[in-house]
Amino acid sequence: MSRPDEIDTRYTQDRELSWLKFDERVMEEAWDEAVPLFERLKFAAIFTSNLDEFFMIRVGSIGDMALIKEPHRDNKSGLTPAQELQAIIQAVQPLYRRRDKLFADLETRLRSCNICNLEFNELDSKERRQVERYFRDFVAPVLSPQVVDPHHPFPHLPTKQLNIALALKREGRDYLGLVPIPKNLPPFLVLGEQGLRYILIEQIVLSRAHALFESYTVGSRAVISVTRNGDISPEDEDSEAEEDFRQHMKKVLKKRARLSPVRLEYQGELDHGTLSCLRERLGLEEERVFRSKAPLALDYVFALESKLPKESADALLYPPFSPCWPAGLVKGQKMIPQIIRRDALLFYPYHSMEPFLRLVKEAAVDPDVVSIKITIYRLASKTKLVEYLAAAAENGKDVTVLMELRARFDEQNNIQWAERLEEAGCTLIYGFEGYKVHSKVCLITRRDRNQVQYITQIGTGNYNEKTAKLYTDFCLMTASPAIGADAAAFFQDLSISNLEGRYETLLVAPHSLRPALLELIDREIAKGGEGFIFLKMNSITDRVLIDKLAQASQAGVRVLMNVRGICCLRPGIPGLTDHIKVFSIVGRFLEHPRIFVFGKGDDAKIYMGSADFMTRNTQRRVELACAVLDPGIRRQLAHYIEVLCRDNVKARIIGPDGTWSPVPRRADQPAVDAQAAFMEEALRQQAEAQLPVPMEVPEKEGFWSHFLRLIRGTQEEETNG
Template identity: 55%
Template sequence: MRKEILNYTQNRELSWLEFNKRVLEEARDITVPLLERMKFVAIFTSNLDEFFMIRVGSLFDMVHTDEKAVDSRSGMTAGEQLAKIYEAVAPLYKERDKTYADIKKQLHPYGVCGLDFKELEQTEKKYVKKYFKEQVLPVLSPQIVDANHPFPHLINKEIYVTATLKWKEKSMLGIVPVPQYISDVLYLPGHDIRYIRMEKVILEFLDLVFEQYTVSDANYICVTRNGDVSPDDEGLEVTDDFRKLMQKTIHRRRKMSVVRLEVAEKLNDETQKYFCEKFDIKPYQIFRTKMPMKLSYIFAMSGNLPEPMKKSLTYPAFSPQESARVTSGSMMKQIRKKDLLLFYPYESMNPFLKLIKEASVDPNVMTIKITIYRLAKKARLVEYLCAAAENGKEVTVLIELRARFDEQNNIEWSERLEEAGCRVIYGFEGYKVHSKICLITYRNRGEIQYITQIGTGNYNEKTAAMYTDLSLMTANPEIGMDAAEFFKNMSISNLNGSYHHLIVAPTSLKQTVLALMDEEILKGSNGRIIMKMNSVTDTDFIEKVSEASRAGVKIDLIVRGICCILPQVPGYTDNLRVMSVVGRYLEHPRIFSFGTGAEQKIYIGSADMMTRNTEKRVEVACPVRDKEVKEQINHYLKIMLEDNIKARVLQRDGSYRKKEQSEPFIDSQAVFMEEALQAARKEPEEKKESFAARIRSLFRR
């Protein structure tokens, strides 16, 4: 069986690197505004950082625990995967450096200039030196490394300026942490956006930091540490305080082993050997980068631009629109009449927030229950939930403290919710709760009724303006009863509950999806499957896709990131097409569509077809029953599949290619923005074609 799987599957990690290549392609796309292209370089960089911390980190753990274990999709051991990863990443660094340098050069005529010290004007050099002496030097914590001063612990992803120091006959290493509480960049006086990065400022004035030494071989470095800390490995006891455990986990992550060292300048042999010994790494784990090791400052830069320049360098402004299907009255009344689907970020999250706010004061509402995975730093949702509890409603919040890199934020929100009187519960040992479900229970003329919301994305007001997601609100009593049963089971730690309409991982979601695929397999060439998600790694699902393809079923998978199944492999996946869309917004919905016409079944939910989601997480997907909502989703899928601007098609060798561009030119995200604007303006039907034509004209070469 394994040999057969290997014919049409590929390694997860190498597939992820292909995804990040697509992000870097956006940075090279000349139709994307320059500052947005620089943001894609920053996204590529932060993606790669997380990849090393989590995926590379977990592979190193596997090498130490079970070095003979092989990846079922590629047949490689953990060690072989690591070798392939480091080999694949090296050219990506060169491509990223070149892309960054090209964009930086093109930004100069606009007055947006990231500068080296030698490029500064004389007055600017004086300004920088004065700033350094008055604002930076007093707060630096330099250190020497010698027999009396041990090598310090370097914090994950923080930048350190280093140099060789000589005093009399002695030679030693000098290290200066770039302070975390000082801005990453120093903006220079004047109307243009001229700036110099803080590590370059410190590097320039190292002689003032180490006054009694001769300074040479100045450099700056950054370590990436294994961040794959799982609380499930901690032997959690039921009596343990889960919040304290998570705080220990966050602290431990800072001290994990080094998986990558980045350097600004090439290391000499002696220094390279020294760092390899200190960090317990090999030379192939050292990467030289000619661009900033941190680029997060790029995202704030557009706020400093004059308005005319902003129009030239950034995407045209777009704000999530109020849904044309939402009226100004009571949300609960509207949803009782008809299901409502919101499409983020083209439509605003406000109607859902309005629903919770309304429920918090409605005297007929008895309970509000919700699962939370990630929240924004400022969250109106939490305010409304707290208000509901303070108004006497029973509010239950199942918050997942193990949402990677959001643990501290979730800990703080859980404390705030508890203080307001909400009942806060956590996930299961060994299972993250990743579902996005909210249930409002109320009395209506003596009857208990429900409003249920099921989403594909988090209740995060910030990312709802950046990620594409679907949010379904329904008063369907059968869905509501299932949701009530779900929350009851979560409260009593029952993972094995049964549901009539919702499909829930780890018990029924994958099994139901596979069964629905079997129904299409029985139809042969009349079968149709369209699925949209972020990643595909689950081998049971992959085998079923191949089975469906062999039966003649036409299958389209729209997969943003990792995809371990290869299309167009003769005899295995001939009828499979896989595409990925990377554009202005992060594609995030999970949609499962089976069949066509009146028999079509559609589910939306929180789960990707990854083993971790289908077997080790609590996920929820909901059937779409409303005819108009089905039409909305089918329209969405149709436009996505027609995209020939931002879509890339997966090839049988694992690479991706853009579609051949011909009219009509379709950028799916641009279409959805135009449609949202058009609906909000309530344009007459005869004007719709002109909007579509305008979108197509944007991409005529």
């Protein structure tokens, strides 16, 4: 265990508190008047969903660590788990209050647009009759009300299931009443035909709950929801030696539903006695109880979107955008010959995933294709990819799928797809004990004139056809023999559980990724003030990499980082991290690519892949980053980075104290929203049906020089400001 005086916290911050600042940034989008009104409500729902998962995973995990007799101290903040929990609770309380105020404001604004979320006492007589009929005919028959007493013990409350809690009294005695709301009930009931008037299912049950307890006097009542620890590691669970890992995961999922509570939320009024009873039964301290004025589950918002009248949708939502067919690929021609001729880069969601799916579909029937190998972490609930892989196996191709069954909250979905693929004749692998396989790589092997030919796909995101329309990600498709040979060796190593393979073009965790990154940073450190590093990722928590980047800054290396979420490195600390600039973008789409650039110009080493700079990625997962070799793809990535760095609308700079602030913008500077710019560019290229034009820059100020000017200029503005 590290002593407090051994932990240098001068340029680092706590991971959990950094994450809460990120989620607060998500809520900022819901406050932004420039964002369409209903989209703002969706951002409020995303903030809430993020917070739910944070309690399930992070608070649950830290709570487990707090039970250890000799707790370790966080190596970024020096806090013990108990101290971290206390800091989290203190940080979350104001977030609830701000979210409640936001939700009330949005609901008021939506009512002026005739989009009304109603309570029972607001309904007119016709609407009341509609709700009463609906409750009688469809809701009441599936409810299971319960009185908690010596003959009816306190029931198990599944995580995030809504329940109605009531204070009951009969013959002078107090009782607790509970009414679980089945998850198969629709989240709301639409009322009438004018605009969009609706009532949430929990409000329907809350208004009629007294009818379920006719022999009792009903006192205070509220909607409640329990959040349980969801941080199960399958490796920590006992399994029989001969047990199939897929069956083992099914058992693990059942256990997750019964883990310890970490939070109780309620909306409505509960008297002190009823609240104390609930806390005692759930084993929760008072500080773990959160009162909310907003609904406890806001995911109904996404279902509500489809009910908006067209005129309302036009005014309240972002203008519709459909992913484009990328310039540089001919839609009417086969994909395999096109990729053999030239590398292609898809940029989701601005580009469609269809070219990659067509590539796999063609491979499934191509007589020259002998095998398809792929690693899968997450898939949509409906996916063409599985259909094409199954068809390939049924056509006699050797199809190997490494399906990661431990992708958190997608375990059941992945189990079902694994069973489908196995039925089709695919070879299934389930990864490694102690290491999740998070890499995104697909290898198609062909025999062409008695020679082996590879087509390799490397992704920064999952093969999920739904999230590819919501997340920004890159998909590289290449016929490079060097990359293909490394991918073939990588899959061979996976099949024999070898995590120490060595490759020419691939950096692979847990063995070679972090050491290679450290060497690449050292390469820039040796250049001193001429060194340059650009990093784009979701999060950075790895203390070893943080310290090495601080060392680079102290050597004069300019480090520019685009970190979407957790950033445990605090930039701009004099003498420590003052050559590091960190900015973040939260917008219409979820920023998700991982791009690493070391050096300038043709000498730059550029990688793209699946790993963040997090200890779990570098040490406890099988991750993959691929060298970008093709000059045309390197130019496309350079253009992407340049536009990203010019964002002064959605971008926020992370300051020395770890807080986020808007990017400074002079009055004469044009507003640049990077995501909007990429949408416009994709639409323009699709309309023009021409190849991407390399970015034109004046000879005296090339791309890398622009970076240095951008960094220095921003730092000067901050100093002068």
